[in-house]
Amino acid sequence: MLFNLFSKNPKNNTDSSPYLTLKVREIIKETPDATTIYFEQPEPHLDYKPGQFLTVIVDINGKEERRSYSLSTSPFVDPFPGITVKRLAGGLVSNYLNDQIRPGKKITVMKPLGNFTCDYHSKHQRTYGMIVAGSGITPVMGLAKSILVNEPESKVSLLYGSRSEEQIIFRDRLTALSHQFPGRLEIIHQLSRPADSWTGRKGRIAGETVRTFAESLLRDRPSDARFFLCGPNELMETATNVLLALGVDKESIVSENFYKEPEVIEELHAQEAAPIHKQVTIVLEGETHTYEVAPGKTILEAGLDENIDMPYSCQSGLCTACRGRLLSGEVSMTEDAGLSENEIAQGYILCCSSKPKAGDIKINIE
Ligand SMILES: Cc1cc2nc3c(=O)[nH]c(=O)nc-3n(C[C@H](O)[C@H](O)[C@H](O)COP(=O)(O)OP(=O)(O)OC[C@H]3O[C@@H](n4cnc5c(N)ncnc54)[C@H](O)[C@@H]3O)c2cc1C
Ligand code: FES
Structure with missing residues (x-):
């Protein structure tokens, strides 16, 4: 038995409880600042939709801390569920998870939650536009894999902002996916602080870039386009405004916010x-x-x-x-x-x- 079901208290819970304990199976360093933590598959298997997240509950310096992390895996493709955590300068839990977690460690989590998900159908002929930056790639990775395997007629286009080449999370895996599904996964990288040798797109993703990207998708299949946004609030606001101005329905734009500034709250x-x-x-x-x-x-x-x-x-x-x-x-x-x-x-x-x-x-x- 790889996990325990506890009652309301995360340390002591039952079947109907929102909590469970997962055992770490493997740690993969994705970039110098991001780590994927794979968990052993519990019995029954973890029930989640691609794009949902786990809330990790850890004790740090004697205090319980809770943070949400999107599952970067797909239940349709990956045998083991995993989260990918990007280190934040001065961040308590993101640094702890990047530095202190080893295989065999048991971590209490809340069962998967979240609405950043998608309905799949083998007959769909959709174009999915994914606009992400930094750790915003994590839920989109699970979504993209799920769409590619479940919807043979759909295409995924990814506009993906990172700071530098070495900070691109899942770079090789995305390239491998585009080879595995030829013509169905387009990846556009854009770097805000590239090295001189970088010949691709440069600068932060701005409104004009989003417009050009979205217009090309809408030309292709205007009524069957769906957009998923995950990244800094400024990018998501800009992208939403551009998409709405292009006539995309509100219902066809799904976004996930990772953070809200204390001043905004x-x-x-x-x-x-x-x-x-x-x-x-x-x-x-x-x-x-x-x-x-x-x-x-x-x-x-x-x-x-x-x-x-x-x-x-x-x-x-x-x-x-x-x-x-x-x-x-x-x-x-x-x-x-x-x-x-x-x-x-x-x-x-x-x-x-x-x-x-x-x-x-x-x-x-x-
Ligand atoms: C639904 C959801 C899903 C998420 N999925 C992921 C994921 O897949 N991968 C991932 O790496 N993170 C994800 N996050 C963010 C994650 O929950 C934490 O907010 C993040 O790891 C920072 O926690 P920390 O303890 O390291 O920083 P803290 O110690 O809480 O904060 C350190 C400093 O950074 C600021 N800050 C906190 N969080 C952020 C942030 N996200 N962006 C900018 N500044 C911040 C704080 O105000 C503070 O000044 C998700 C958040 C949500 C709500
Ligand atoms: S605790 Fe996250 S929405 Fe309330």
Whole structure:
């Protein structure tokens, strides 16, 4: 048995729990700053969609830290699930995972989550435009492999920004994939700080580059184009605006945010209506908890203060780990980027970004 199922507490959980423990199988250094951590396949096998992420829970200096990492593997292709972690200057968990993890180590994770995914059909004849930079390649790697094997008539075009040649994550593997699926995977590298010897595209990916890239895909199969964006917020905003201006439907653009600047979160909170003090009830894995949320606190923060083991990771409204369904009452949610429109319509909220607003607030967390 390679993993244990624990109950609500990540250290001690059961079958219905959002947590599981995975055993590290192999470590691959992708670039000087990025490492793929492959896990042994648990029994039953890890159930995930390409493009989803795991929330890694590690103890560093006696404190529990949680961070989300996209699965860079495909359940249709790769025998073992893996995440790829890019080191961030001064970053606590990304450096720990790059430096301290060895095969055999057991790591507690939250089960896969996320909406940066795709529906596949062998009859699809789509063009997929992937616009990514840096570690944004990780979920797209799993998506691209899955599309290439599941949709023989679809094509993938990747516009991929990196700092330098040695920082290109999965460079050789992408080239190998393009040989394995001739004419179906186009890769355009662009480097922001290339060496003099680099003869390819240079500079950061700007609006004009996105426009040229998207226009060529839309000429090919205008109604069957889908776009996946993952990278710095500025790139994703620019790319979204360019795609919308070119007439691409909102529903055909899927993006994944890895990070939100603290100033942006503060600004969102500053725009909120006057905070109120209110009691909320949450149902977590069948158990009911009622507690007070003080003004200015989120429903997640107040719940954690009460030592309720609510699931969470990014605490910025991006990862959906804290997702719950509002059964009654009203909340004000400052960030819903991680939720799909369908989830919002069904009443799902993110507890890390929600504060009480009105009524008898009851939330079910599955
Ligand atoms: C859904 C999702 C999927 C993700 N997938 C991946 C992945 O596949 N690979 C990967 O490497 N990372 C991924 N991330 C980012 C990852 O979760 C961490 O944010 C990142 O590794 C930094 O954590 P840290 O502990 O090293 O940095 P911290 O110690 O938390 O922060 C160090 C400094 O960097 C800033 N910072 C934190 N995160 C970022 C960031 N992402 N970009 C810029 N500045 C930042 C902080 O404000 C702080 O100043 C994902 C995030 C989300 C929400
Ligand atoms: S903890 Fe990530 S969305 Fe709430």
